[in-house]
Amino acid sequence: MEQGYDPVNEANERLHNALSQLKEARQIQKVFMGLGKELSFGSSQEEFLQIIVDAVEALFPQTHYLVQLADPKSLVPTAMEHRGPLRNGVTNKIHISRSAVVKTRLDPSIAQSACIEVSQEVPNLFEGVAHAIHVPLVAENQLFGAIHLGGSEKTPLADDDELLLISMANQMALALRNQRLLEETAFLKDYLESILEYANALIIVTNRNRQILVYNRAMENLLGFPKNQTLGTDLFMWVPQEEQERFATELSRTIGESPSPAGLETRMRTREGEQVHIVFHLAALKDREDEVESVILIGQDITQIRALEFQIIEAEKMASLGKLAAGVVHELNNPLTSISVYAEFLVSKLGTGRTDPSDVEKTEKILKGAKRIQKLTRDLVSYGKPSSEEPEPLQINDLVAQGLSFCEHTIGKHDVCVNVDLNKELPLLNGNRTQLLQLIINLVTNACQAMAGGGELNLSTKTQEQNTLLLTVSDTGTGIPERDLERIFEPFYTTKTDGEGTGLGLSIVSRIVEHHRGKIDVESTPGEGTVFRIQLPFITSQPDEIPAEGAEKKAVKEEG
Ligand SMILES: Nc1ncnc2c1ncn2[C@@H]1O[C@H](COP(=O)(O)OP(=O)(O)OP(=O)(O)O)[C@@H](O)[C@H]1O
Numbered sequence: 001m002e003q004g005y006d007p008v009n010e011a012n013e014r015l016h017n018a019l020s021q022l023k024e025a026r027q028i029q030k031v032f033m034g035l036g037k038e039l040s041f042g043s044s045q046e047e048f049l050q051i052i053v054d055a056v057e058a059l060f061p062q063t064h065y066l067v068q069l070a071d072p073k074s075l076v077p078t079a080m081e082h083r084g085p086l087r088n089g090v091t092n093k094i095h096i097s098r099s100a101v102v103k104t105r106l107d108p109s110i111a112q113s114a115c116i117e118v119s120q121e122v123p124n125l126f127e128g129v130a131h132a133i134h135v136p137l138v139a140e141n142q143l144f145g146a147i148h149l150g151g152s153e154k155t156p157l158a159d160d161d162e163l164l165l166i167s168m169a170n171q172m173a174l175a176l177r178n179q180r181l182l183e184e185t186a187f188l189k190d191y192l193e194s195i196l197e198y199a200n201a202l203i204i205v206t207n208r209n210r211q212i213l214v215y216n217r218a219m220e221n222l223l224g225f226p227k228n229q230t231l232g233t234d235l236f237m238w239v240p241q242e243e244q245e246r247f248a249t250e251l252s253r254t255i256g257e258s259p260s261p262a263g264l265e266t267r268m269r270t271r272e273g274e275q276v277h278i279v280f281h282l283a284a285l286k287d288r289e290d291e292v293e294s295v296i297l298i299g300q301d302i303t304q305i306r307a308l309e310f311q312i313i314e315a316e317k318m319a320s321l322g323k324l325a326a327g328v329v330h331e332l333n334n335p336l337t338s339i340s341v342y343a344e345f346l347v348s349k350l351g352t353g354r355t356d357p358s359d360v361e362k363t364e365k366i367l368k369g370a371k372r373i374q375k376l377t378r379d380l381v382s383y384g385k386p387s388s389e390e391p392e393p394l395q396i397n398d399l400v401a402q403g404l405s406f407c408e409h410t411i412g413k414h415d416v417c418v419n420v421d422l423n424k425e426l427p428l429l430n431g432n433r434t435q436l437l438q439l440i441i442n443l444v445t446n447a448c449q450a451m452a453g454g455g456e457l458n459l460s461t462k463t464q465e466q467n468t469l470l471l472t473v474s475d476t477g478t479g480i481p482e483r484d485l486e487r488i489f490e491p492f493y494t495t496k497t498d499g500e501g502t503g504l505g506l507s508i509v510s511r512i513v514e515h516h517r518g519k520i521d522v523e524s525t526p527g528e529g530t531v532f533r534i535q536l537p538f539i540t541s542q543p544d545e546i547p548a549e550g551a552e553k554k555a556v557k558e559e560g
């Protein structure tokens, strides 16, 4: 047995070593567990720095250290903390060795940055230190800073210190990266919200159940209802009842991912009760599972455009009123002639005191003529009045009859034979009386002008699918060559060279059809004739919602 060998002593020493290694392992475990708890997404740069410093101090209690954080975009150092004497000027830059750049897969061009110093050797940033190690804080090829350790002779760095530093630094770099992502996401969210909020367009976002999620400032300014009253409410609370059906169709079409390219024109009421016209374009917004989550409505206030169009139509009405007046004077002539002839005859007869039964017939002719004049003048006066923007329930057949009576002179002048096939008991439509009269007058006038040598003019009305009325105006006139068909609705397009036309007639007609949410189409065969078909939606609501009685009275009045 060798002198001095004491097995008990050696066992004790090994036990002591094992115990201190265990203690060290426990300490490391504790620090790492603590790191996980302390890293929260909301932490600031300073808080992050402090967490790193605390961990470095707990893991390497005797060593010098320098912890630097940098902005990953500009690479400018933003925060630092150190223990032990530093060499002069080392904190202005982030120092990394070339091999660390390679190992962490940083872009080599990083060496060109004025804020980064890449050295061949491991940089030693401490005064009087023999041994240094360092680890850059890198995640997803982005540099967030670096940790440097320096060991003196009294407190040398252990072999596995570098490994320990690397695993800690990796964890911290990932946390910094997540923090950065979160900040970017929050920034983008704020950015997007302010774009929506301050955009010069009307913006509403709703979920699939029509609940309003976004209601921007332009909407608030236009309608006058503040955000706190509208957010979270059903969109239909703010849409007039008569617009809701179309709105619902467009919303479900958008959720089914086929919105109409033309957009949705609708009316809404302001807080003051005024009506505004808005055209909304709808688009579906999807979540991460590619499911439609919400619908964005981007709108434009077209109230002024509609008001101007209304004025143009009114102006055109006044112009055609002037043209009609000439015809009407002619129309008045015939009944007035019979009135005066019969009246003069009766007066002379009454003077002699002799009357016979045929005089009743003559008096009836006088009455009939007078009534006709009354009706024409009354219709003309009502047509000439400024029309209201508010639509009213109307019977299309009455409008056809009235429009034809206005055009009697034109019809007679062109030797045109009129056939009318009006389907009885048609539902009412919600419309503007004078505008629809204007539509009929313009179409009838065009038809007559196309039949210079006489012909047949046919007008018919009936209902058809999709709750619409169909008004057909056809003639046996010149017809329209195919190449001209697409131009006839353009303003000022006319083939009438003798000053007979301004080319506004059909453009006004198509505007009026659009106002009534209808459709117009035309078919024509040169040499045979032309057919215009106009579809207009009729009123489908419950009878008690529309003033049916009032509408009936009006119809009776017009006939009288
Ligand atoms: N029924 C029709 N038959 C043949 N051509 C037609 C018919 N209706 C319209 N057109 C053609 O379309 C053109 C445009 O018609 P529109 O009513 O817009 O203008 P216009 O009749 O020429 O002038 P305005 O109506 O302003 O007096 C006409 O000039 C004509 O060539």
Ligand SMILES: [Mg+2]
Residues within 6 Å of the ligand: 442, 445, 446, 501, 504, 505, 506
């Ligand atoms: Mg015309």
